[in-house]
Amino acid sequence: MAQLKLTHLTFIGTSVEPAQVEFGPSVTIVRGPSDTGKSFIVDALDFMLGANALKEIPEREAYSTVLLGLEMPDGEAVTLTRSVNGGNLGLYLSDIRDGPLTIPDQTLTPKHNAASVTNISRYLLGAIGMDGRQVRKNVRNATDSLSFRNVAHLCVVDETQMQAETPPALTGNYVTKTKEVSVLKMFLQDEDDSGLVEVESQSELVKLSKAKIDVVERLLRELEARLADEPEASELRDQLRRLTATIEEQSSPISDLVESRTALSAALQDRQRELAQLETEWGDTGALQNRFDILRRKYDSDLARLDTVREAGNLLGYFTAGTCAFCGAEPENQHNNTECDGDTTSFGAAIDEQVRRTRALADDLQSTIADVAERRQEVRRLATLSIGERERLIRNLAEVEKTLTRSNTALKDLLSKRASIERSLGLYDQIEALEKMKRVVVDEATAETAAVAASVNLRAQREFSRELVERLAAWGFPNPNDVRYDASAQDIVAGDQLRSAHGKGVRAILHGAFTLGLAKYCSDRDIPHPGFVVLDSPLVTYRPPDQMQAEDGEPPADVVTAFYQDIQRHAIGQVIVMENTDPTEALDAQTTDIIFTASGFGRYGFFPVE
Template sequence: MLRLTITHLTFIGTNVESASVEFGPQLTLVRGPSDTGKSFIVDALNFMMGAKSLKEIPEREGYSTVLLGLELPDGEHVTLARSVAGGGFSLYNADLRDGPLPVADGTLNWKHDHRSESNVSRFLLKQVDLDGMRVRRNAQGMTDSLSFRNLVRLCVVDETQMQSDTPPALTGNWTGKTKEISVLKLLLEAEDDSAVIAVPSAQEKSRVSGAKVEVIDRLIAEVEAKLSGTAEVGQLRDQLARLNNAMNEQNAAMSEVWSRRAEVNERLRQAQQRLHDARTEMAEVVALQARFKLLRTQYESDLARLATIKEAGNILGYFATGLCPFCGAESEHQHYNLECEGDSTAFAASVDAEIQKTENLLADLLLTIDDVNQRAVQARVDSESTDGRIGDLRQTLREIENDLAPKQSDLRELAEVRSDIEKSLTFYEQLAGLQRMKVQIEDDVQRDGAAISDGMSPNALQEFSRELSDRLGDWGFPDAQSVRYDRLAQDIQAGDQLRSAHGKGVRAILHAAFTLGLAQYCFDREIAHPGFVVLDSPLVTYRPPDNLEDGEVDAALPAGIIAAFYEDVQSRLDGQVIIMENLDPTDPLHGDSVDVVFTKRLDRGRYGFFPPKVSIDP
């Protein structure tokens, strides 16, 4: 049987130390803490097998080229080189692990094209004797040429796929479901769909020839152009969830500052109102003081006039008995009448009474003036103290605003990024809607999938189910004997539930069993298969039921499961297996296995896939 073996993955660049990991022909375990580059290795392997783009991480800075070493079935070693920016491949008929690179022995396009041999897909398919195969894509028997990308998803599984509730053989893109089932059928039955004759119905002819499909295709092309260079939906949703969490945390951090700002603003408003009241009071007092000053002057003028009258009366004898000061008559000749009444002393009493009344009014006025003056002093004190308080509050507000400014700026930036992500997700939704419309016009995809599923060999499915059950039983998976592959759901049935209905830990274990079991199924029957399996974190999230006491929290896998898993992949799998894991094996690996340990420490062992950009202090 023809198989490929991955020998190494290497990143090179100018003025940077090469980053490389070597893989053995059997098991290679790459283990260590998170954020050391394990998942990035899986992404890079996928990229070097024809994926459009490579994930950007800070550690990748300075590296320009990726090298993938392969051992071909005839024992020849070749190297595929590709820019980290994507595009085509350079092919070298040698095992290269450093730069500068020589002149390439050939070039390969990154995109599959059945009409040309100069693409990486057909180059790799030829090595495993799958070039030229065709797979069915709809119920009418229309077929597409097999691409190596159709096989990669069945042997290179990243952590997201491992835990996804999408069936292992499918991508979740319902427009491609028929083709994906056909690819699985090809590996299970060793027979492609070249002999299938396309017989489109009259309705199908009418749909395909109509202008609707052309319009939808143009719309799809426009939306795809807008999504060029955009991350995948799952990554965007993860980014959106992280952004929402970050914005919630930022809002929570700012809420206390906002509350304080609102409180200070209210206190400032109250102080400004008090200042306004104090200044109004001062204005009123000033007006009263002016009026009272005029009134006091008037009273004092009246008293001075009355004093003059009294003094003049005394001097002229207006207030003594004898000759009448008004008519000059002697006493005996004086007559009481309305003009004189014969009593000149009454006039003096009237003057005295008027003086007394005016003095009393003046005394009351002086008391009032004193009270108004006190009010003026108090209003001035209140105005000055409130004005100072307002200055302090405004300074406090400036400090709060200075504290808020960077947080609000960060929040605005997060909001802008979220808006871009939501816009991209909207485009993806539009694209999915257009694709659904196209499928409704062209094919009934559900009927297509059912037609292909119905055509799968019952014997092949039974044998594959037995492979899954036996493998899971060796691992110690509960009720492994009940596990089977469900033809209609195209998913693994474990117990009374499909894989998609289980938790992510069980989904990961079942996906690992599917991928490893499919490879061994092909190896045992000499059916074409790429020859390698790459799994990212198949164990870290799984815990069997009833493993912990009540109230105990521990997501770690029991030692027995870990040991059984590694023993199985080392003893019962004939091809190459590359595993990325956070968990350490409980038993030493076999002598022919490769154990790559990342420590995430500068002072011990290998830090991670990429060399650290800092040096250890002496």
């Protein structure tokens, strides 16, 4: 959601030290005694947001220009400048905190003008996504373009407004009352009045068809009957947010499981391929062993035959000197290795050589057989390991599949629940659309503000009342469940009394709850809101019910403690509080704490004191 942040407020002059206060991005507490400039800061902020005049106090006489630093929704730092006497505003597209000033990047007029974009109202509204909206201004459905001045009093609340009997949504100006009620309705229901059709007279209002109203009301009754057993839309939205978060949380582990399953399947396929290769090698080595065994037996057979030949030759004298066994020549007539092919001694040597060669081949074969046998043992060992790894992967994969099945079932249930909630929210949206249609055709013979108030639907009233109750309960306000927002009275009801009927301390704390509650209400529903809240003295006048008449003393310490703890823990956007009352506990590190002392120690006040 697009929101603005105030970064600093600075007063500069030609011969004085700048007076400056810097605001934190979340919570800023400006505290100290009266007359130190806290309320003037609130007035100056309102002035820089388009108010007509700046309060005159002696301390500002030497200053000529006001600088307001803003952080835009896109993170860009800009600075608005304006003369302390009023007039146009200068816009600088940078963070400026001192003079002298150059020519601004743009000049903006302070008065809203729907036909021009060069005014502060449309510039700020455009930044938060509210530019161009229309709000109703009278009973005839005439509309006017939304101005930032229609919004400013809902986020910048001075001390007088905080304690006034005027309802928080109104400024007390009778002329703009209808428009102010319409603006609040716009925040509560995130819809403007651009759909209204202006009529010329009261008589034409009466002519609006009652039959159309009857049809719409019948449709509304049917939808409400279908939603009779369903929770409120806000609760359904909370359930939807929680379900969505849970679905996201469960989707991540499922993704991890799917990745794990993929990795396990890939590893299992690798093991299967490895086993197939080992099985193939086992078969190949077995076949080699069989062939080598046949070859080994052949070598053994050859050696046996050679041994037989040798033995026979020895018995027949083939391998000894003497009469040649082949040609009968006597030794003296023998010519060895020349004329006689039957040289018996050479024949014996040949058999010895063949025996040697055959034995060498047999020895090599035996070594190869041993290597093959050793490899087969290694293949067996590797196959055993691979089978074990495969079984482990199969078990792990089965476990992942089981877990994934359970997770998918749970996720399907969550998705089914989310679809059911979305259907119910769709019915609420239909009711809201029908109520809007009814407002277009309803007979508006009643007073204009009452008509606008009646257009605030009951759901919005209930949900906004719940925001008020949560804030007040967190602050220790007595009987917070008895507090509600009454659209017909345009006021807060506490203890069966309108806020205006209570003392100024209760009025102040109820106004604070209204302003902070509205900011949180809008944030929770992505409804455009300026994004910052400035409260002047929400606590200083508050007393418990039994001390309502007492004007002196300090507000209850437990309420002060609870208030500061709550805005630090649950602040939405930027919260700036001006207060005379000091926190009873140390503020957290994210809170900007600005202390004015009205003395010679520390910072005296907003303006430097010589």
